[in-house]
Amino acid sequence: MDILTLHTPEKLKEVVHEDLKQLVHSKRGKISLALPGGRSASYLVQSLLLLDPAELNRIDLYLVDERLEGELNLDTLLSAGLGSAIEQGVFLNSQLHIPKAGSILSHDQFDRVYLGIGEDGHFASLFPGSWPEQTEEQVRLVEESPKPPKRRVTLSYSGFLQLAHACPVYLLFLGSAKQEALARLQEGKEGASTLPCAFFRDQQFDATIVTDLKEGSA
DSSP: OEEEEOSSTTHHHHHHHHHHHHHHHHOOSOEEEEEOOSHHHHHHHHHHTTSOHHHHTTEEEEESEEESSSSOHHHHHIIIIIHHHHHTTSSOGGGEEOOOTTSOSOSSOOSEEEEEOOTTSOBTTBOTTOOSOSOOOSEEEESSOSSSSSOEEEEOHHHHHHHHTTSEEEEEEOSGGGHHHHHHHHHTOOOTTTOTTHHHHHTTOEEEEEESOOTTOO
């Protein structure tokens, strides 16, 4: 995997904006972006909203997981600026897609996937012990998440294989709490059963590590 090191987490907004500008200029028609919840989602939404309105209306956003209890990941996206964009009419509710158990999240391949990686190496709501899964459904229900809240819906491993295997995937290791997970991934000794983000390496995705951690920092 390639590694992109940022001086600060805020640089993510600049990097993503440049990537999206290249994408909208190189592809015609609709563009599909997959986003996480959490802190990194705010930077991603801010990057997106720097695009011209004519470019923005070509983009569909797909949340890769959603909470079924407490504060929603959708709320994170709306408070990061997406809510204001919808109120102003520069982004439509129909361009935003939330996973629902038993439903298809998308019939179209993603053009980009941005994923926050957790301290235990999880992404979306796929935690250690969730691989190998027994479903081929795009979206799965999680009822006993080891991290609150317990009830969630998430794009499954099968869903990522169906929708994201042909596009760039950016794995975001931001903040000192992610140091151990990044080190474990780079050591290459674990698979997805104990370190879920290793799924992208083992399944040969076009994945790039994005981090603000310096090599050897702890």
